[in-house]
Amino acid sequence: MTATTPPARIPALSRNRNRQAVAPFSAAPVNGLSLYTKREDITGSWTIDPLAPLFPEQNLVQMFLDGQSKKKCRRARSSKTAPLSATFSSRHGSIQAALRVLGDSLDRSIATIRAESRKGNVVLNLVSITPMRTVHIDAYSRKGSVTLLVPRTFSGLVQLSSRHGAVEVLPSLAASGRVIRTKNKEITVLLGEGPMPVVGSDSITDTARIYSRHGPVRLGFSGEDRLPERPKLMEHCMQFVHRLMAPSSTKSLPQYQ
Template sequence: MIILEKQLQDECAEVEEAGKDQTEAANNAMDDAPPPAYSTHVQHTSSSGSTEFQPPSKPTNFLSLVLKDKPIRGCYVIDPRMEIPLNLLPPLNTGETDQERKNLFLRTKDGSIDADIWLVGQEEATPRSGRRTTLSLSSDDGSITAKINTVKVIAPFLLDIYSRDGRVTVLLPRSFHGSLLLTTRQSTKLSDDLMQQSTMLSTVEHTRRYFVGDTGDVSHRLFGNDWNGDELKVVSRDGRIIIRYKDEAELPKFGFFSRIFSS
């Protein structure tokens, strides 16, 4: 299923402008308040401050957009509970099974990706099924920016990003609770707020691993021997990686000395 990108961009801009005044107070309160107790905050809640806030367009599921020499820019609303008839679904990727099908798959060979992603949930939390929402973004030659918005209560998600030669910027919701696996030969930067919520787990050659949230809750979120909560995986061979909360101010650009002393 393909969504017209120009139409989505216009709708996103209109909705975000209309909701800006309504959500500003809630976001400011969120910044001043201490983080929630992750051991009891099992699933995401809407970051808009209102359960009545609506996504900018009609949701879809198992959306696949593959381009060769063009950038991908748009707003993509994903409802992982939505059932799509098999005959309308795109072909599976090589080695992929129906159970592994991505809820969102964006792929371009020579171009950048700028994705405003909305994950739609439901009014109340329900027992988790063991299946996460899976999002995959990749570009061989281009930068990638991914912003994650949540509507209502959503299940945990896995965001997998690959950019061979470009910078990767990820804007996470405050409710993110899980693992960061970041691989690059260049610098990696986490915002101050995100660092305060993160525990450094390991650094092996060009790969850094962090855990965001209360590490004491890990045993409650295991599926078999694997972590089944939120997870962000980023691989950028020759690009910098920047991770921050979506309601934080933009991080300063990398200069000569910041490249030397950056964590």
């Protein structure tokens, strides 16, 4: 299902609503965006401007450095008292959102973005972040892949983890990011030219946590890194037919790559 957003808060989506066209980006900045589907995909582009500073209940930098469990982190980020700038949620559908975080005020404010799906893939493309804006991102899928693309102005910590899938830092970002922590299938990457964030700097440090139980997770730069494409179904079928039609002498030859 495709969703578009007027400046006001968006109610939960129903699968019975008609499909709507999506503009390149929302005409006006939105805040408190909330989109939910059961089976349909969520696809669109939105401009987000947090209207007021957001202060998490727990210090995010300390949570990264201490290596607290993902379940504890999710509960801390899911506080009912903490307003969210954008929420995308689907039970069975995929989520693909392009986002810009903008604002004209001189006071620093935080955009908190959450995306989660039980069975679908999640792709968040954070195109830009203006000065005096900070982002906190939490993206999760139970069975699908999770991909986060950030601009080079992103300055802070990103944690990638997957219980049963691959963890991948895409080439452009890998060339400039600094890995500061590795544990099993969990990687914490520091982005930006600044020093290591210190405890108590949540209001000025970008943070992101992307994780999946059974799918791969990927991190890259927006507009630079490309996602690996899966072979098309027809290509798989053709390869299978060629193998069946190949002479027996050819089948016995060793394969080299």
